[in-house]
Amino acid sequence: MPPTPTLEYRDFHRWRRPAEVAFWVGLAILNTVFNSMVAQIDHARVAAWEPWVWEWTSSLVILVLVPAILAAERRWPFRFDTWRTSLPWHLLATVPFSLVHVTGMVALRVLAYRVAGVRYDFGRWEPGFGYEYLKDFRTYFIIIALISLSRLWLVRWQGEARLLAAPDEGPPVEPVERPERFLVRKLGREFLVNAREIEWLQAAGNYVNLRVRGRDYPLRSTMAAIEERLDPTRFVRVHRSYVANLDFLAEIEPLDTGDARLKLRDGAIIPCSRRYRAQLRERFGEAAAV
Structure with a gap:
């Protein structure tokens, strides 16, 4: 944990x-x-x-x-x-x-x-x-x-997150193409983060920040590359720089510009662009919109 x-x-x-x-x-x-x-x-x-x-x-x-x-x-x-x-x-x-x-x-x-x-x-x-x-x-x-x-x-x-590498011998314990856990290294210690615990992901240059329990762990990857390896039933693109975990989404607040603000269960706010808003509402459900 x-x-x-x-x-x-x-x-x-x-x-x-x-x-x-x-x-x-x-x-x-x-x-x-x-x-x-x-x-x-x-x-x-x-x-x-x-x-x-x-x-x-x-x-x-x-x-x-x-x-x-x-x-x-x-x-x-x-x-x-x-x-x-x-x-x-x-x-x-x-x-x-x-x-x-x-x-x-x-x-x-x-x-x-x-x-x-x-x-x-x-x-x-x-x-x-x-x-x-x-x-x-x-x-x-x-x-x-x-x-x-x-x-x-x-x-x-x-702390910095990394994808689990395939073993040198034998089959991997979990699918490498769609990882269930990420390895985090911090001050000489290592621990595993479950993918389902990631609240959202944010692109930051050559890194993607994984938001887990109020802390950001940078993962050296592009957003497009890591998005392909996430569970599409749980993670959805909501912005050019953000992917949200639907399990942590609490509310969709429409804006006059056609964009939206997404409120998560912990009170955090992330943006949702007009391009992804309709798709998100279909996935998340109309009851969440205000």
Whole structure:
């Protein structure tokens, strides 16, 4: 039986987005302060404020670009099984990343120097951009590494679902084509989740989240692939990104747009698109509609 969600995990999940923002902002501040102090020592002949302007303008632009890197990593996940496919795309992404960073950084420096009553000179763009690109290349992949490590830590804490593999010898205990149970690995422990206990499934990039007793377990699969292996008498597609277990469905709430909201027994709400609404009502029964 899967364990109930711990208080620590629920609290983290609730505050995950603010925690992530705080992490990137805090990391940027610490890194910028350290680099500014080093730059001030290395450039003792310039005004004391100039190295701080150099570092802060650079860090501010990189901080603004972090969401774009996060989006790129979601589009091309950098994992042990995908890095060969994802690496060329990320190498290509370092070029616009550096262009935007350098352009924004120089614009902010020009503005800061103008406020100080002096002129900022970046120098020749050819060697200047080449130098900045090498640093941006390193920065981009440091951010990618931090994203990958944080995901690995979160998956180990949250738990990751896998399909049971067929045995090396002899017939499988249950049908592999339509699994009755899923293997969940969490913090070094393993346990089985019955397919009938899955409340709904949600597509999330290259993963499908299995919702079981208030906890999401990511399964590395596409929605189309896993839908084919679920019991069609119990699981039904209700949205491009959702499959619901009819055993947990309590109410269908029609919307003026033609879509609907589905209320489950535990009070959770998931969307139902117009495309699947009529089919769902036929399967679930008119008595559930309001």
